[in-house]
Amino acid sequence: TQLLEQSPQFLSIQEGENLTVYCNSSSVFSSLQWYRQEPGEGPVLLVTVVTGGEVKKLKRLTFQFGDARKDSSLHITAAQPGDTGLYLCAGVGYNTDKLIFGTGTRLQVFP
Amino acid sequence: GAGVSQSPSNKVTEKGKDVELRCDPISGHTALYWYRQSLGQGLEFLIYFQGNSAPDKSGLPSDRFSAERTGGSVSTLTIQRTQQEDSAVYLCASSPGTTINSPLHFGNGTRLTVT
Numbered sequence: 001t002q003l004l005e006q007s008p009q010f011l012s013i014q015e016g017e018n019l020t021v022y023c024n025s026s027s028v029f030s031s032l033q034w035y036r037q038e039p040g041e042g043p044v045l046l047v048t049v050v051t052g053g054e055v056k057k058l059k060r061l062t063f064q065f066g067d068a069r070k071d072s073s074l075h076i077t078a079a080q081p082g083d084t085g086l087y088l089c090a091g092v093g094y095n096t097d098k099l100i101f102g103t104g105t106r107l108q109v110f111p
Numbered sequence: 112g113a114g115v116s117q118s119p120s121n122k123v124t125e126k127g128k129d130v131e132l133r134c135d136p137i138s139g140h141t142a143l144y145w146y147r148q149s150l151g152q153g154l155e156f157l158i159y160f161q162g163n164s165a166p167d168k169s170g171l172p173s174d175r176f177s178a179e180r181t182g183g184s185v186s187t188l189t190i191q192r193t194q195q196e197d198s199a200v201y202l203c204a205s206s207p208g209t210t211i212n213s214p215l216h217f218g219n220g221t222r223l224t225v226t
Contacts, residue, residue: 006153033214042115042202042217043154088153098167099144099215101154 003027004091004102012108013079021074021105023089028069030092033099037086079109113137117203117218124193125226132188132221136205143180144204144215145188154202160186193225 007022023032031050035043047056049065049072056063060083062075072089089102116135124130136143141162146154156170160180171177175193180186190197200222204215 004153041219042204043215044217045214048214090154096167097142097161098156098159098169100156101146104153 004089004100006087006089006102006105008105009103010106010108012110015081015109015111016078017109019076019079019107021076021087021107023072023074023102025070025091027091027093030069030094032065032069032072032092033090034063034072034074035088035090035101037088043086043088076107079107081109081111083107084109115203115205115216115218117201117221119221120219121222121224123224123226126195127192129189129191130193130223132190132201132203132223134186134188134203134205134218136184136186136203137207137216138184140205140207140216141183142206142208142213143186144206145178145186146202146204148200148202148220149198157188157201190223193223195225198223198225 004023004025011019013019033048034046036046037043047058047063049063052069053067054065060077064073076083087105090099092099118133122130143160145157147157148154158171158178159167175191178188200220202217202220204217206213206215
């Protein structure tokens, strides 16, 4: 069974602070996606990483896929209240198209 | 219809009753997923349909849960003899192709409450 553990589970910070969310597994994934979910809505895709060691930037968000393709991180610089939400990583294993989601990190950014 | 549509948005049912949850995917999307989410936590995979292939049912928690997808479009998730632990938000997502290059587009979910 492929499991994706995210840490921390909860994060509460002040506007302007930096933060990093981790997504770890003992399994290897062919690709990994990050989503953000707001209350009452479905998750929305932020980024897909495919290559081991890949780094992608989306404005103040930096995503990294581990060299061994077992882990990923999301770094937010100068967090804004609009970044508040539930962040979910999701991985696709080999020989499957099934997307498995992580345990989630709930971020609260206070003004 | 621009996005994935789920109905009803909320469902309250008594323990032991059957419920049907509906998902209308984005037109032309071949892949359809059902997930369950409890209390704003991570998503638990339930079932995956891809084109005309046999569905991946490996995430269904018990034989009380079943799903079908008619004509490669609309999907219905059925829960028989509901239990209180079935209370959760049930999310449907569709995708135009294989997941590695295709993001999932989610509906807003059906919030199921079993009393």
